[in-house]
Amino acid sequence: VAAGVAAFRAHEADLVVAIGGGSALDCGKTIALAAATDRPLWDFEITLAAPALDRPMVPILAVPTTAGTGSEVGRASVITDEEAARKVILLHPQMLPRLVMLDPELTIGLPATLTAWTGMDALAHNLEAYCIDAWHPMADGVAVEGMRLIHGSLVTATTDGRNLAARGTMLAAASMGATAFQKGLGAIHSLSHPIGAHCHAHHGLTNAVLMPYVLEFNRPAIEPKIVQVARCLGIGGGFEGFRDWVIDLRKALGIPHTVEALGVTAPMLDQLSEEAFRDPNTPDNPRPADTAALRRILAAALEGRLDGLSR
Template sequence: MSLRGNWRIPTEILAGAGRVAELPGRVKAAGIARVLLVTDPGVAGLPFIAGIIESLKAAGIEPALFKDLHPDPLHADVMAGAAAYKAHGAEAVIAVGGGSGLDCGKSIALAVSTSKPLWDFEITLAGPELDRPMPPIFAVPTTAGTGSEVGRASVVIDPAKQRKYILLHAQMLPRLVILDPELTYGLPASITAWTGMDALAHSLEAYYATFFHPVADGIALEGMRLVKENLLTAVTEPRNETARMNMLAAASMGATAFQKALGAIHALAHPIGARFHAHHGLTNAVLMPYVLVFNRPVCEAKIAQAAQALGIENGFDGFLAWVIGLREQLNIPHTLAALKVTPDALEALAEEAVLDPNTPDNPRIADKADYLRILQAAMSGVFTGLEA
């Protein structure tokens, strides 16, 4: 392994209960008078959104609300948001919500900065120059999973191709992030569980990726520890401030760590989400043990180190058992069949996973045949043969 790397650490973060109240002052201090507030339809109806809008107005800032987006943002959602941004004469984007609201808001900021097709900014390509500076982005997550608030990328679906595109630009990194646990108290138990497992997948895949990035490794280990010690409590005690705050931290840490890399869990989850509209965190959770077993020949020692650091006995086997046990406690299904994935789609899913930009970073080389084996195992619920 080469001891060389390019490392990026995220932006300013305000963490703690009630800190969303500081948002208007920060926006005003940046000299911004008009903003587009982007969120999804479910979050848009929650009382705190009305509170944010009123507090912005009280600070002399004129907000426009854009909420017409899908659970996985479509290209059309982003372009409609860009039109709303321009019509309002906005100078910045405030993205509020889970991954959909955050990714759509960041993508809108990208769209209003370029005349080029959004797909030109796919992560697998050397992105073109912007036509104009990207507007500032303020990010306020309401779920603890994607970590999109500290990322330079967004995920947008092209329905015509049934494909998720990962868009990337350095300026998509939000200027300010607010992690306020009070905004997550109303999350359903299932969404808390699924997004929490997404955070775990981020830290896990970043940790065992083979690039030299000890900073990311340390962040990933702590992110996994926070999930281990807080996710179940956040699910069973939804207004537990400590658990909720720690899960928000774990989500941001997972996304910080995966500046290093992701891998096969995400490479497989992306086409499944695009074709079957399965929740991304839930899909990651279902796939996680199967990919772990597939990767075991090359990452057993690294996972054993993680197990020791997390207080899990029996090395790799103990870590795998912990993951499976955690899924059971969170009522996460064991097979992809529960996500309505159909056997006739497996070959196409394997082909698309090979093309996913996360595939080259998986610690074990995976081709179409390997991905097909993983998918078949995840359909049947049997791990036999995956290590071969």
Template sequence: MSATTSPTAHWSYPTAIRFGAGRIAEVAEACAALGMTRPLLVTDAGLASLPITVRALEGLKGGGLDATLFSDVQPNPTEANLAAGIAAYRAGGHDGVVAFGGGSGLDLGKLIAFMQGQTRPVWDFEDIGDWWTRADAEAIAPIVAVPTTAGTGSEFGRAGVVTNSETHVKTIIFHPRMLPGIVICDPELTVGLPPILTAGTGMDAFIHSLEAYCSPHYHPMSQGIALEAMRLIKENLPRAHSDGKDIEARAHMMAASGMGAVAFQKGLGAIHALAHPVGALYDTHHGTTNACIMPAVLRFNRPAIEDRIDRLAAYLGIAGGFDGFLDYVTGLRAALGIPDSLTDMGVDGARLDEMAAMAADDPSCGGNPLPLDADILKGLYEACL
């Protein structure tokens, strides 16, 4: 292959990971390894009083760290939540963050660590071009990430999502140093996750890998990771959903979730572009929204991905190529109780034009196998109602 046709790309892979049941006991040690003495434990309001969070806070204090809790985090965090977190960080004289929870807690925790030392507004660091270079990198606090779901994979990400409370637009804020210094993946923390959230977060992880796998960008390492992540989810999500105490299935799901986040460095696509406005405007669960939208996008992208899906189906042991795979994912959705349509999730057709315009501006569009515009995206929304 000549130099003019050789592929080029920029690749980045994750951080130090402590994986296994019971590893939450190492949270204080992990913080100390990053130089923290006064960590701020950031989680969402729903987790704040649960035993897993109480134990994590006690583990920090028992390890000799002066830790406090911040939990003013809503399901789709806004700049107001971020401002409150930054105020708590500064008022407490903290020197690092433990981001604890699902995507909301993880993202906001990372954003607090990032923004507490910056002087510019958060919107100045949107994931556009080299905007991340505007940040004072030395002012970013260290982060330990502890996922309590198996879905977003935010623990392995260098970005956080924050919703603008005025425009209702979800914005991706990026900086390489937002990547946590240490990740603790303890599947025991997911045992209490209700079936409905196990389903939604698990489908989110599956779709991260599916969209990455279908993305036309060149990233063969992510391509391979996406394949294996989908195999793990196919074999273990139904088990985790039917028996939340199946620790082996929970562990494989936690691994697959992180793998999906690594894989989507290759790109996402129309599923995420369509889901983000729905979540911002109707406050729906992100992974469940993705799963609801998925079949319509697969059908739309079929001309560009059919051969690739044929290979995926063969790897997963699914007969029938593209059609067999489509039947499999729609059957999996039904088995997990995922709604058939956006209408079933409380979305009406009143804001389709607004949603389509928002989706067209979403950076996930750039990874879709076929070109997208507002008219196409509106048609896809209509197909999901």
């Protein structure tokens, strides 16, 4: 970000064009923010009231080359504070890009692994937004349709990377997920952030590994909604059917079943769960989750077991 701001000022730029995956888009958006303020970037953390800018923020053009984060339609960016080894969500309404270009041809060269991981990130966004216990029927409708598109296109986009229809559908689903999660996110993301910061694991992959464990933990609070979305997606078996679809989807995409594959070890669980509890997404989780509950989810994800999480 600092290098980008220096280049922005050296060229006296009047526009930021952010091209790439979620990290690149977030970096571009943050460069525009940093160029408009003399404050430390951490003053714009999502948990704080956004201070006034010192200068007008220049327009941002976003061109995603992955179908995952949906950062192109968001007002926030996720930046790693390297000194503190934590991921920080920065927020300012003017970071919302003025123009977005969704071109599936730009995603053609994306490797299958990254296609799968970013696609699971899009699923996590739609799923968690839908499950949040807040009344927002428009966001819920967007999230359900986003999940339906992913259900029909993610495996094809991963196994047949030149399929423009599947690639384009996934781009739409990713943007829909980020639109829906203005409603909120939950424990998948609050657990994923510290794992990513400490283990340098890809965010979408981390979300994918954690997904069934958080689903099972949240079951007492979300089962009726999951039964409903399973019906919309044509998945039989209610809650268990939807959860098993997530597990089967991970297998089809070559995604591991435990967080051990991400570099998580038992001695790390206390610190990761404490940091996850402080994550701004934790209060929105459908089922209240304190540090002990988050540690229980992590322990289950380390051992690869789902039994008992919903109790």
